[in-house]
Amino acid sequence: MGHWWQEQTVYQVYPRSFNDSNHDGMGDIPGIIEKLDYLTALGIGVLWLSPVYKSPQKDNGYDIADYKDIDPLFGTMADMDQLIVEAEKRGIKIVMDLVINHNSDQHEWFQKSRQRIDPYTDYYIWRDGKDGGPPNNWTSFFAGEAWQYDDMRKQYYLHLFATEQPDLNYHNKAVIEEVKDIIKCWLDRGVHGFRCDVINIIFKSSLEDGKRQLVLKGLEHYLSQEGNHEILQELRRDVLDHYDCFTVGETVLVTPKMARDLCDPSRKELDMIFSFEHMEADQYFVKWFKRKFQKKVFFETLSKWQKELHWNANYFENHDQLRSVSRFGDDTRYWMESATMLATLLFSLKGTPFIYQGQEIGMTNFDFQSMDDIQDVESHNVYRFLGRFHLPKWLRWRMIFKSSRDNVRTPMQWSDSEYGGFSTVQPWLKVNSNYHTINVANQFHQEGTIWSYYQTLIHLRNNDQTLIYGDFEKMYIDKHVFIFRRYDEQEAYIIAVNFSTKKRTISYRGDVLISNYNTTRFNGVLQPYEAIILKG
Numbered sequence: 001m002g003h004w005w006q007e008q009t010v011y012q013v014y015p016r017s018f019n020d021s022n023h024d025g026m027g028d029i030p031g032i033i034e035k036l037d038y039l040t041a042l043g044i045g046v047l048w049l050s051p052v053y054k055s056p057q058k059d060n061g062y063d064i065a066d067y068k069d070i071d072p073l074f075g076t077m078a079d080m081d082q083l084i085v086e087a088e089k090r091g092i093k094i095v096m097d098l099v100i101n102h103n104s105d106q107h108e109w110f111q112k113s114r115q116r117i118d119p120y121t122d123y124y125i126w127r128d129g130k131d132g133g134p135p136n137n138w139t140s141f142f143a144g145e146a147w148q149y150d151d152m153r154k155q156y157y158l159h160l161f162a163t164e165q166p167d168l169n170y171h172n173k174a175v176i177e178e179v180k181d182i183i184k185c186w187l188d189r190g191v192h193g194f195r196c197d198v199i200n201i202i203f204k205s206s207l208e209d210g211k212r213q214l215v216l217k218g219l220e221h222y223l224s225q226e227g228n229h230e231i232l233q234e235l236r237r238d239v240l241d242h243y244d245c246f247t248v249g250e251t252v253l254v255t256p257k258m259a260r261d262l263c264d265p266s267r268k269e270l271d272m273i274f275s276f277e278h279m280e281a282d283q284y285f286v287k288w289f290k291r292k293f294q295k296k297v298f299f300e301t302l303s304k305w306q307k308e309l310h311w312n313a314n315y316f317e318n319h320d321q322l323r324s325v326s327r328f329g330d331d332t333r334y335w336m337e338s339a340t341m342l343a344t345l346l347f348s349l350k351g352t353p354f355i356y357q358g359q360e361i362g363m364t365n366f367d368f369q370s371m372d373d374i375q376d377v378e379s380h381n382v383y384r385f386l387g388r389f390h391l392p393k394w395l396r397w398r399m400i401f402k403s404s405r406d407n408v409r410t411p412m413q414w415s416d417s418e419y420g421g422f423s424t425v426q427p428w429l430k431v432n433s434n435y436h437t438i439n440v441a442n443q444f445h446q447e448g449t450i451w452s453y454y455q456t457l458i459h460l461r462n463n464d465q466t467l468i469y470g471d472f473e474k475m476y477i478d479k480h481v482f483i484f485r486r487y488d489e490q491e492a493y494i495i496a497v498n499f500s501t502k503k504r505t506i507s508y509r510g511d512v513l514i515s516n517y518n519t520t521r522f523n524g525v526l527q528p529y530e531a532i533i534l535k536g
């Protein structure tokens with residue numbers, strides 16, 4: 001009926017924090033291979049690998065220096081080939097991260113471009129300065145100006161992310177040909193798709209000044225431009241369509257209309273996209289300004305995207321976000337209940353479910369003590385940037401620790417042995433001190449754990465056409481409760497979740513397909529953080 005990538009659950013591995021096999025404090029590819037049986041047991045069909053390419057690691061691999069080589073931190077190309085083969089043996093398909101908006105200033109193309117060596121001279125976006133400053137007023141996603149002056153070339157280059165991540169020039173056909181070649185090379189090696197990093201901002205239509213706005217000045221010149229669509233169609237037509245693979249776009253600041261233009265099947269661009277709107281229900285304006293989690297906004301937003309798109313890439317966590325149990329649930333008193341409730345919601349929405357390593361055991365946000373515990377380039381840039389406005393240190397620190405991406409990047413908690421069983425030496429980022437209680441060994445194949453609940457849910461969804469393909473209909477939303485229906489000609493389910501610490505009465509009753517309270521016959525009262533799927 002559909003495609004394999006609609007029926008499977010995708011598990012995201014953040015390689016540096018997954019499993020360290022060679023005792024250097026950094027996760028690696030052989031470490032992932034060791035854990036493939038673990039993923040099979042969970043029921044995973046697709047593994048998305050955050051970047052393992054050669055990289056100076058300024059942005060943990062999202063700054064690629066060679067798309068066709070593996071960083072020695074993570075292993076070798078032989079390890080990578082073995083991972084693909086071993087995964088395939090277990091029915092797991094590998095999906096790579098494709099980062100093509102920018103790469104690293106250490107990439108050979110950039111090094112040659114700085115020296116105006118052809119054909120690389122125009123591979124990046126170089127301009128002369130204006131009035132003694134940068135070419136325009138654009139600002140970076142990582143705070144501050146989006147331009148860096150290069151002493152060698154005596155010009156500025158554009159970088160929408162870190163200074164060490166120069167943006168590629170998509171007005172240059174040669175760049176598009178390079179990208180096709182990279183995609184082809186990985187598909188030929190046996191991977192089955194790509195998660196495409198910030199894929200809706202790759203084409204800059206003009207380099208005019210941006211509108212006056214507080215952050216991301218310049219956005220209107222590069223967000224989802226027509227040229228962007230043309231490139232995606234070309235990649236699809238010339239390469240992707242010749243393979244059994246899928247693409248999921250990471251699409252920043254996307255609206256439903258933009259999303260449809262990117263993943264409507266008839267347009268042949270992307271297969272699905274990650275939208276961000278539901279992740280904004282606990283912030284004002286940008287993520288650094290946190291506010292109380294607005295549950296109703298969260299439910300309404302999820303509902304809206306369910307209605308607006310024919311197929312969603314559903315997620316509550318990834319390597320840039322926070323731990324969902326800490327963020328949308330209650331990671332102390334109702335840790336188990338809220339983690340399993342969130343899981344039920346995720347797996348009963350229409351679309352492909354994506355989970356992030358550690359989510360299946362309810363890992364929580366990190367217990368940082370100071371800026372020294374944080375490695376992330378974005379966090380450090382923003383901390384410094386806010387200093388320019390004389391924000392006191394305590395306030396800046398508060399903003400960072402509440403929103404830093406390092407909250408989810410701490411090492412995977414495998415057991416209660418030292419360093420959480422992730423490594424035998426001090427890892428690159430501290431292990432959350434709750435590893436003594438929250439770890440895989442405590443939950444793996446044990447009744448009544450978050451892990452086994454995920455396993456059950458994955459199995460349930462994998463084998464239920466209605467949960468996979470059924471239509472979505474919103475039934476009821478209030479400040480705590482979200483109820484919706486999934487249905488097709490054969491079957492109908494009512495899904496109800498209670499995002500509160502109090503019991504809530506709803507007007508539905510009936511036999512339960514699954515509940516995180518083991519309820520079998522539902523009498524209308526939802527327990528704190530209870531989730532149920534009702535039959536019929």
Ligand code: TEU
Pocket residue numbers: 059062063099141161197198250252287319320378405
């Ligand atoms: O993220 C893009 C992106 O929008 C985030 O950086 C976002 O701005 C930030 O995390 C706020 O929540 C992608 C990758 O997922 C991220 O890890 C990279 O740092 C970034 O692109 C640059 O490649």
